[in-house]
Amino acid sequence: MKNIRFLNVTALILLVYTFPTLSTISIASATSAKTPHAxxxxxxxxxxxxxxxxxxxxxxxxxxxxxxxxxxxxxxxxxxxxxxxxxxxxxxxxxxxxxxxxxxxxxxxxxxxxxxxxxxxxxxxxTPEAQKLNEVIVRGEKSMIVDDIDKKIVNIGKDMLATSNNVSDLLEKVPAVSLDENGNPQVRGKGNVVVLIDGKPSNLYGSDLPTILQSFPANLIERIDVMTTPSAKYEGEGASGVIDIITKKSKIRGTNGGMRLSLGNKNNHNASGNVSYRAGKFGVNASLSGNTRGMTWKRTLSRDNFISESTSHLEQSGEGANKGKNAFGRVGMNYDLNEKNSIEAGVNYSMDNNRTNSNLLNETSLTPGVVSERFRRLNNGSGNGHNLNFNFDYRKKFDDKDHQLTFTSSYSLGGSDGESYYVQESVIDSLMRNQQNLRDNNRKSLFLNTDYTWPITPKATLEVGLRSRMSSNDNTNSFYNKNRETGGYEFDQNISNVFGYNDATYTGFMTFSQKTDLWGMRAGLRVTDYNQSIDQISINREFKVHFLTLVPSLAVTRKLGESSQLKLNYSRRVQRPEADWLNPFTDVSDPRNVRAGNPNLRPEFTHKAEMGYSNYEASGGWGPSLFMDYSNNAITQIRTIDASGISLSRYDNVGREFSYGFETDFSQKIGDILKLNGSGRVFRSEVVSTVAQIDNRTWSYSGNLNAFITLPADFRASAYVNYEGPRAIAQGTREGVFIANMGIRKDLLEKKATISFNVQDIFLSRSYKSQLNTATYAQNSYWQQTNRLVNLTFQYRFGKISASGDDA
CATH class of the missing domain: 2.60.40.10 (Immunoglobulins)
Structure with missing residues (x-):
């Protein structure tokens, strides 16, 4: 029944998409048949x-x-x-x-x-729109930040590209955006961010977002749109906001492209190349990239457990390393059927291999200073993943250039497998372990989308759209314990899990925009029908979830001058539980701190409001604002302790999260020597849950700063610093995190080439500390990346570059 419904919906959407084109063709054919040329x-x-x-x-x-x-x-x-x-x-x-x-x-x-x-x-x-040249030239860049009615547009200029190998590097330089310890994007220091690539969900490119962002070469990116209060046009998910990564669409005639090679310490190397060709109505582009990466870390944890009759103390310390390599390939073509109709198709393929190892010492004390249990746990793991994505886009323009119909589609399939081996060493016989974990995951998804934009009047526009997204995920986690007598591994059904997950999302949205000489308004409503099917195959438990959500949005602007305006935005957001959060598999890689999913999670709804001023010109500008986020059923990670001192972490709906404060971003050119951009905020964060006995409230501050300095002899230097201040989290607080990067670059070969030297995490300060305090335990934890990244990069551009485009 589900497949029939899917086929019916798909057929209906395709009929809506293709009917205008088929009608045009039919009418044209009939006209041609009836009125032949004399x-x-x-x-x-x-x-x-x-x-x-x-x-x-x-x-x-x-x-x-x-x-x-x-x-x-x-x-x-x-x-x-x-x-x-x-x-x-x-x-x-x-x-x-x-x-x-x-x-x-x-x-x-x-x-x-x-x-x-x-x-x-x-x-x-x-005459060309802009004079074509037979060599790459440098011209004045666009303003880095452009403030639209419902988003901030960050144009990626040559300075950011010269010091960035991939999209992860770029995101750290975008105002209000940072990365957590796992490489996931945050907006205003908070996760739960929806990341799109050309308006499409990033999970079409793979299941692991940090790997996707590290795979995408930086020089394919044209701009990054950051939406803290997105309009109804964009995905309703993402309690913290939406980031849309827009790739370059070549309109350059002839052949052009570039190549990039980066060599770094600790086996952090990167190579990429891209080429575009366009002649008349036809264009084709291709890119290929690959990198190897290596990161080392150390961690400590200290916890007093109060739940048992006598207080016990756990002390952990250890270190580890993550190594990997990935490759990304992309081929696309576009063709103008005529002046008003064009198509675009492409294929993306990515693969990833990773290796992990860790060495963790565990000591438990019942009496201060006297160790009662001691064991060392060694972990060696590996994983492989791949993803294949096909996309097809169609665009029809009407007589008015802003009057258009677009259809986009993507089909993605991929999988991953992995294995981990655990050896637990101890002088206590009962604590000795040999364990094995085998993992297998297969996924596929289909995304269909249409947008119709109708300029009702020169100053009023109606936009409507339909979305459908279907995905499935089959996850098998098999756990084995080694029998010390036979030497063979025996299946452990208590912690093994086979998990099936399917979801289907059907969305319609409408936005209406009205502009006058001074005022602008965009109001929208997004309606989503969400269906979720969870099958815990290993325990024969299956259930379905269905809910209907409404996501309204409103943005009002008032121009104060040629480039300045006031803005008031409101948006309701929904954070639906991810498959990993729902999967009840128990991860015992750290037997004193186990993790599991929660199949009973409910969606989180967040109200977001923002009032701000902006004034951006080519030479710079700023955009201060007041913001507020409120959720009364926030999804967050909760840790509980049992009588034996073992903690269990899983996501849960804990209660109220509330944050409000002041933020500003800015960019400024100081003569021809210095260019600055950055952002900063002061805010209060509150996490309150009566059921979980949580009441954390604190003031905090954070910000980042980029500086680009022009030096003699075509040298340019850059520096980046970011600080995320302490903030309230469920059951405790997280301390501030400071990161500093720097680089220097020189243009070569008449500015066709660039060589740069970059250092990331100069002071090895990328460390994350947290303190948790509850009635049953008190815990301090610490994690730090222990290798700074140093790389030397050479970039070369070739072909004809139009002076109307960004030279970067």
């Missing part, structure tokens, strides 16, 4: 560009009636720029010549006499 003369000519007089391939030539500009005939020039219009009825016409990247040209007073068989128009010269 025999007439021929118009011939050749299209060239100024000032080189090179032939312009595949230009569109339209023949219009002189009296009413009605379309009579049309052709496309060949590879040599030559065109022929046949069967032209005698009369007076206007010739219109168009091609992407060139100014539209109108040739008036084209006359075809009754007795004429051939009219030679000779050479017709069209």
């Amino acid at each position: 025999d007439g003369g021929k118009l011939v000519g050749k299209i060239v560009e100024s000032p080189t007089h090179a032939a312009v391939s595949f230009a569109t030539i339209a023949l219009l009636m002189s009296k009413d500009s009605a379309l009579v005939n049309g052709v496309v020039s060949d590879e040599n720029g030559i065109f022929t219009l046949a069967n032209v009825t005698p009369g007076k016409y206007i010739l219109r010549v168009t091609n992407m990247g060139y100014q539209t040209l109108f040739v008036p007073n084209v006359s075809v006499a009754t007795e004429a068989n051939l009219v030679d128009l000779g050479t017709i010269t069209i």
